[in-house]
Amino acid sequence: MHIQAAKRWDIGAIAALEALCLPSDPWSAEALADYAASPDSIVLLATLGDRAVGYVLGRTLAPEAELYRIATHPDHRREGIGGMLLAAFLGKCRRAGCHSVFLEVRASNGAARALYASLGFEEVGLRRGYYSAPKEDAIVMQLADKEVAPC
């Protein structure tokens, strides 16, 4: 498995994974391309051979960062890909001077909540009715990286 910064020509594969893995509100290829063009964005793609099997995307605004999307192809779940993508994302955040990473996750998304908790994220808030289709609360999670934090 290989993880690297997504290139312009990877956007189509990421859009296909979005549609497959997050079908309730997938980002379009155009939205992903706009997003990836921002210098603050981190977009990482995981590949097995020439097959795209996962991605993560977020944004740094030092000293904080936000994770927006992470997904693994359904054929390759529980193989450690999500954990490796998240660890790679966190490494990039640290190198960009971020010592705190925030994210929102659907309350019912047990797999994602367990993934985030496995890397040290803690639940720090609740946004009632944050998501639509279906309407659902968001759990706000934070990873405060004490090793990098200035105080």
Ligand SMILES: CC(C)(COP(=O)(O)OP(=O)(O)OC[C@H]1O[C@@H](n2cnc3c(N)ncnc32)[C@H](O)[C@@H]1OP(=O)(O)O)[C@@H](O)C(=O)NCCC(=O)NCCS
């Ligand atoms: C959440 C998601 C990215 C996890 O990806 P993954 O590649 O299967 O995750 P990993 O194999 O690296 O799992 C790492 C750890 O996360 C936890 N975890 C992952 N999936 C889990 C599940 N279904 N149930 C319980 N714990 C789970 C476990 O602690 C796991 O470690 P373990 O396998 O040693 O027990 C994947 O389920 C997915 O793509 N879901 C759909 C998209 C989504 O909901 N994204 C999040 C919102 S943007």
